[in-house]
Amino acid sequence: MTTDNSTPVILPLQPNAAWEHARSSAYSAGRPLPYETVPLAEALGQILALDTTALQPVPHYASSAMDGWAVSGPPPWQLVTHEEPRAERWQIHKESGRRPLQPGQAVAILTGGMIPAGASSVLRSESGVVSGGDKLTLSSSARGDEPSVGEHIRPAGEEAAAGEVTITRGTVLNPAHIALAAVCGHDTLPVLRPPRVSLLLTGDEVIEYGLPEAGQVRDTFGPQLPQLVTMLGGRMDVVRRLSDRYEDVVAALSSDATDEMSIAMSSGDVLITTGGTGRSEADHLRQALEDMQAEMLIDGIAMRPGHPTMLARLPDGRLLVALPGNPLAAMMAVFTVLQPLLDGLRGAPLPPERHVLAGVDIEPLPGRTRLIPCRIENGRAVPSPYFRSGMLRGIADADAVMVVPEAGCTTDEAVTALPLPWTVEQPPAR
Ligand SMILES: Nc1nc2c(c(=O)[nH]1)N[C@H]1C(S)=C(S)[C@@H](COP(=O)(O)OP(=O)(O)OC[C@H]3O[C@@H](n4cnc5c(N)ncnc54)[C@H](O)[C@@H]3O)O[C@H]1N2
Numbered sequence: 001m002t003t004d005n006s007t008p009v010i011l012p013l014q015p016n017a018a019w020e021h022a023r024s025s026a027y028s029a030g031r032p033l034p035y036e037t038v039p040l041a042e043a044l045g046q047i048l049a050l051d052t053t054a055l056q057p058v059p060h061y062a063s064s065a066m067d068g069w070a071v072s073g074p075p076p077w078q079l080v081t082h083e084e085p086r087a088e089r090w091q092i093h094k095e096s097g098r099r100p101l102q103p104g105q106a107v108a109i110l111t112g113g114m115i116p117a118g119a120s121s122v123l124r125s126e127s128g129v130v131s132g133g134d135k136l137t138l139s140s141s142a143r144g145d146e147p148s149v150g151e152h153i154r155p156a157g158e159e160a161a162a163g164e165v166t167i168t169r170g171t172v173l174n175p176a177h178i179a180l181a182a183v184c185g186h187d188t189l190p191v192l193r194p195p196r197v198s199l200l201l202t203g204d205e206v207i208e209y210g211l212p213e214a215g216q217v218r219d220t221f222g223p224q225l226p227q228l229v230t231m232l233g234g235r236m237d238v239v240r241r242l243s244d245r246y247e248d249v250v251a252a253l254s255s256d257a258t259d260e261m262s263i264a265m266s267s268g269d270v271l272i273t274t275g276g277t278g279r280s281e282a283d284h285l286r287q288a289l290e291d292m293q294a295e296m297l298i299d300g301i302a303m304r305p306g307h308p309t310m311l312a313r314l315p316d317g318r319l320l321v322a323l324p325g326n327p328l329a330a331m332m333a334v335f336t337v338l339q340p341l342l343d344g345l346r347g348a349p350l351p352p353e354r355h356v357l358a359g360v361d362i363e364p365l366p367g368r369t370r371l372i373p374c375r376i377e378n379g380r381a382v383p384s385p386y387f388r389s390g391m392l393r394g395i396a397d398a399d400a401v402m403v404v405p406e407a408g409c410t411t412d413e414a415v416t417a418l419p420l421p422w423t424v425e426q427p428p429a430r
């Protein structure tokens, strides 16, 4: 099972890449994954991988839209009955269609019952009256012209011909699409496989519970990053904590299940690491990637915060997103690299950038795009004072992230803004 994936587009590596380039490189690095076939009940919210057609005409037989009688020609009619025993209870809907009607004949029919050959319309039960056992005429409440030709008949193929495309590839499947697929005769649907993501958390100073001492920090990633990945359309695979030892980092990244640190056997398409992107004696990620001969796709981004962010392709093909350890820097790296990468792998479009009017003047910062949490107040984007790389109050309270160019901006100037994944609906797929 494969999609029509073509050769991956490899954009040239730019150390300290411009923010826009980093975002588009990450998106192009993520080619849609092979599709998988899932039962209808599991397809909700997934992206359809191939056009879906009607496997037979919809509806697949001409049926009655009302309880009453199928009639041939104008009134009065003589009722006919078919008294053969039915094999199955559901065949009650087939009974009415068993024999052709001659002009002047009628046969009782149920809503959904099969229209017999020769029938010109259906007379609703309210509009007919039977006398003398088998004589059907219009009741006093019937319209004078009832039933008009074709009235209350649902013709076969009225909604779709056999083979007609009813749901196009790239559609994000909603409950109505699932119902339509069922009516078109499908038991399963081909959907793009969500990218599988593994998470490696580093930092010997990071604690998971309670109050940290000086020199320790509470883990801000473990309690939310897996859920954020799910929000972005990934499927979380493994979460592992790593010691700040070079050997453990190499073992964790390796495609060989060499020791207990290895996640090779369970890891999927994308590996996220947190922290260790720097060049200190405690940071081993760069060295490990170099020693493994990983292909660096992004090595640093000219942005603040989040500049040490990396994207690499491991020799086994998995993509590694290295998020900086500082919590706000890591969030901005998620929006700049991880989110576009997952969109590419999901076959979804890169979410369109929005624009906002700056609410204040912002000074230039040569060589850096700034990503600043902001609130929209009176139609203007007001940057948060909590914008430093270790701060979380700004992003926690934000409506969006302003993308301020190195030249800065002036009040009322339009600047790019990224909506937050938790304030927007999932983007439509390509
Ligand atoms: N000499 C230089 N030092 C630093 C530079 C630089 O260019 N030259 N860049 C700074 C910037 S900017 C960033 S961002 C960080 C990148 O650091 P790392 O990715 O190596 O991350 P760590 O050093 O492991 O951690 C940084 C900071 O974040 C805290 N942290 C780590 N994990 C967590 C977690 N799970 N939850 C909360 N906080 C976490 C960690 O304790 C550190 O305080 O480097 C700067 N230095």
Ligand code: MOO
Pocket: 303, 304, 305, 306, 307, 308, 324, 326, 329, 330, 389, 390
């Ligand atoms: O760029 Mo660092 O990523 O500012 O915090």
